[in-house]
Amino acid sequence: MQTAPPRSALALYLDLIRWDRPAGWLVCLWPTLSALWIAADGFPGWHLLMVFVLGTIFMRSAGCCVNDVADRDFDKHVKRTAQRPVTTGAVRVKAALALGAVLALVSFGLVLTTNAAAVAWSVPAVLVAIAYPFTKRVLAMPQAVLGIAFNFGIVIAFAAVQGSVPAVAWWMWLGNLFWVLAYDTEYAMVDRDDDLKIGIKTSAITLGRFDVAGIVLFYLLFLGIWAVALDAYALNAIFYIAIAAALAQAVWHYTLIRTRTREGCFKAFRVNHWLGATVFAGIAGSYGVRDLLLK
Numbered sequence: 001m002q003t004a005p006p007r008s009a010l011a012l013y014l015d016l017i018r019w020d021r022p023a024g025w026l027v028c029l030w031p032t033l034s035a036l037w038i039a040a041d042g043f044p045g046w047h048l049l050m051v052f053v054l055g056t057i058f059m060r061s062a063g064c065c066v067n068d069v070a071d072r073d074f075d076k077h078v079k080r081t082a083q084r085p086v087t088t089g090a091v092r093v094k095a096a097l098a099l100g101a102v103l104a105l106v107s108f109g110l111v112l113t114t115n116a117a118a119v120a121w122s123v124p125a126v127l128v129a130i131a132y133p134f135t136k137r138v139l140a141m142p143q144a145v146l147g148i149a150f151n152f153g154i155v156i157a158f159a160a161v162q163g164s165v166p167a168v169a170w171w172m173w174l175g176n177l178f179w180v181l182a183y184d185t186e187y188a189m190v191d192r193d194d195d196l197k198i199g200i201k202t203s204a205i206t207l208g209r210f211d212v213a214g215i216v217l218f219y220l221l222f223l224g225i226w227a228v229a230l231d232a233y234a235l236n237a238i239f240y241i242a243i244a245a246a247l248a249q250a251v252w253h254y255t256l257i258r259t260r261t262r263e264g265c266f267k268a269f270r271v272n273h274w275l276g277a278t279v280f281a282g283i284a285g286s287y288g289v290r291d292l293l294l295k
Helices: 009-016 023-040 046-070 093-111 116-135 143-162 167-190 192-198 203-229 237-257 262-270 272-294
Strands: none
Touching: 009 046, 009 093, 023 046, 023 143, 023 167, 023 272, 046 093, 046 116, 046 143, 093 116, 116 143, 143 167, 167 192, 167 203, 167 237, 167 262, 167 272, 192 203, 203 237, 237 262, 237 272, 262 272
16 A cells, blocks of 8 residues: 655645635634725725735634644544644644744734734734633633634724724624634534544534524624624615625525534535625625715
8 A cells, every 4th residue: 555655844834724725714804804994984005905914814824823732632533633734743833833923923013014002902812812722621612712813803903994993893893703603613513523522612512402593693693783783884785785695695504504414514614704705895895886986
């Protein structure tokens, strides 16, 4: 039997940061960009756009490094994660943490090009991101902590544009928390049997037979809160068409997860970024049409 050739260091590190699986950073990016557009009352400029796109990618990659180190002894018992490079020993713990630190510092350097308010909010964002992997040992729904970590992009976007965080930002923050609970519960459903064996706590386990109903409710709360919170910003019909299209996607997700198969739940998670992209397109498109009509 032929053995597979050893993988290069570059390939291992790219695997560590999930370079070939962009869904993880895209679900962080779309609500962040939505907040950026709302905060700036339209296109925020190329500088802020690049800061938040690159910062999202780098911070998500850094989070993967910390997560894989924290979960290395658990991941070996989970079908989906057993071959992660830190778990197999192909990447050493110190090397993974060093890469994570470098990526986090690069992201912090990007925030330093904005303003003091954004810099201040980036500090708790990093701390929560580091803490998240360890909450799986003690909290019944650690996905809520993940939501808090992911939602800092919304807060930092408003801080970078306006120098403060207004009420609408917190409403967007709350709504997006429910979206994170929706898609990460779908993700947790994939590993539920393995997680039960090794004692990891997840929202899929906590919700039990109400997991599918809970996910549907989370989607409805996300879209409902955003639709109401952003109505005052005079977004036109394009925004509400996008909300309706996102709602249709949520119905599709229900059809994927209702039988609770690994394949269906994993597909539902992987395509979630399209739902976020749809909502962002509605926001950006609304401002684009308004600006064209004002010319």
